Amino acid sequence: MTKANILIVEDEVSQGKLIQEILSDQGYIASYLETAEAALELLQVESFDIVISDWRLTGKDGLWLLEEVQKINPNTYFVLATAYGSIQHAVEAVKNGASDYLTKPYSRDQLIFCVERAGEKISLTKENSSLNQELQQRSQLVDMIGNSKPMQKIFHQLQKLAPTDATIHISGESGTGKELAARALHKLSPRCKKSFIVINCGAIPEGLAEAELFGAEKGAYTGAVKTKIGCFEAADGGTLFLDEVAELTLSIQTKLLRVLQDSTLTRVGSQTPLPINVRIISATHKSLKGLVSQNLFREDLLYRLNVIPISMPPLRERTSDLPALITFFNHKHASRHQVPPLKINQRLLETFEGYSWPGNIRELSHTIERLMLLSDDGNINKSDLSFLELSHETKVLTLPQSGINWKQMEHAFYKQALEYANGNKRKAADLLGLSYKTFLYRLEKFLISG
Structure with a gap:
């Protein structure tokens, strides 16, 4: 979060101004006040992303301010700082709703790290809120679209499997809605009130994969300045969606298998196993059986993940859903961009029905958005659709007799x-x-x- 609005509450003027200067130099919008009463007055008329308050203040203390801030805006990230840095104070701060705490005297780096961590958590909260909103949209999509036989079969499977704790593997081409299916399983399950954590296995740096998945103790590796909670612990009680699971290295696959077998995990740098209660849903656009035959994926892990398989159909196999899908994305993008919706005509429908949609639902959504933003008041000409007339069928290249470089x-x-x-x-x-x-x-x- 590059431009967080931060309020500093510190009764030592020199200390308060120094904190304000440090954070301002880092690009944050930092304001400074000396008392909790003055801070509360400002917070009632102005919104702040982060509040950093000393515990001991002249007049009301930081704990009082924390309680008052929670009444006004419980989403405010509140950091309590105290020179009386005992474990009891830290526990009391967290119990009363503090997001984090700093023990005085703290260094410039500790302050910046604390604020950066706050920014990450605030961004994650906003992202989760956005995902929840998107989930509602997608749920409406599931409810209103899916008259084709392939999708009716998928809906039936999801409704039947959602109440269980069965481990499910979702396969299908890119853009077919694998994550959408995983979210539906979570939303319809008894775990729906708990976390739904998504991790893209192909996007984790290899050296950090173990810590990202299973967590790490402070000092377990260079840069581990605090205990890290991994994705499994973060999803405890809820659902963990392992997207593109085929991208995991064999060494991580071995550790993942152990976690699935024992329902326990051990953080990097620890010898203590921790019990976990997580439902696992995995997905990939690759053939896991094919990877097993190439010794790129563990066969025993395949059987653990693929207890119940679900195969998402490509859009070309459910073209009868196109009219409803077009209507959905037409309204969605028009509302988002505040522009007139496309005027759907027969030429558009025929072109869409004759196209193979290699990018599936995702490509359809992007195509409608592109046409909408480039059209004149929603009118579509034949030339606007020329990019869809290019053949996306796979062609066999003929090797010249002279050879190639x-x-x-x-x-x-x-x-x-x-x-x-x-x-x-x-x-x-x-x-x-x-x-x-x-x-x-x-x-x-x-x-x-x-």
Whole structure:
């Protein structure tokens, strides 16, 4: 969070102004007051993302201010600082609703780290709120769209499996709605009040994967300045969605298997196993059985994850849902961008029905958004649809008798994919049928910047 609005409450003027200066230099909007009473008065008329208050103040103390702030805006991130840094004070602060605490005297780096951590948590809260809103939209999508037989089958499976704790693996092409199905399973389950944690296994740096998944104790590795809660612990009581699970390394697969077998985990740097209660849903667009045959995925882990498989149908196999999908995305994007909706005509429907949609629902959504933003008052001309007339069918390249320079051709394909994807590396990787990590490796190998 680059421009958080921070209120500092400190009765030592020199200390308060120093904190304000440090945070201002870091790009934050920092205000400073000396008393809790003055801070409360300001908080009643102005919103702050973060409040950093000393415990001991002239007049009312920081604990009183914390209680009052919670009445006004319980989402405010509140940090209590005290020179009396005993465990009892820290426990009392957290019990009373403090988001974090600082023990005085604290260093400049400790202050900045505390505020950066606050920013991450605030961003996560906002993201979760956005996801909840998106979930409501998607739930409406599930409710109103899905008259095709493939989707009716999916809905039936989701409704039947949601109340159970069965481990489920969702397969399907990119953009078919694997995460949407996982969210529906969580929302319809008894765990719906608990966390739904999504982790993209392909986006975790290999050296940090174990700590991200299972957590790490303070000092377990360089930079581990505090105990880290992993995704499994964060999802305790709820659901953990392992997206692109095929991208996990074999060493992490081994540790994941142990966690699934024992329902316990051990943080990096610890010898103490911790019990966990998490429902696991995994997904990938790859064939796990194919990866097992290539010794890239553990067979025993496959059986653990693939207890009940769900296969999401591609859009080309459910074209009867297109009219309702078009209507949904048309209203959604018009509302979001505050522009007139597209005027749906027969030419548009016929073009959409004749297109193979390699990017599935995601591509359909982006296509409607693109047409809407580039159209004149929602009117669509034939030329506006020309980009959909390009064939996306896979063609077999014929090897010339004279041979080819394979490295040169491979280099050219990577550059072309980046151009077609407008620099979006994930989309470029999809165009080539490569995983994101493999594509990044190839770019580095060929010294291609994108």
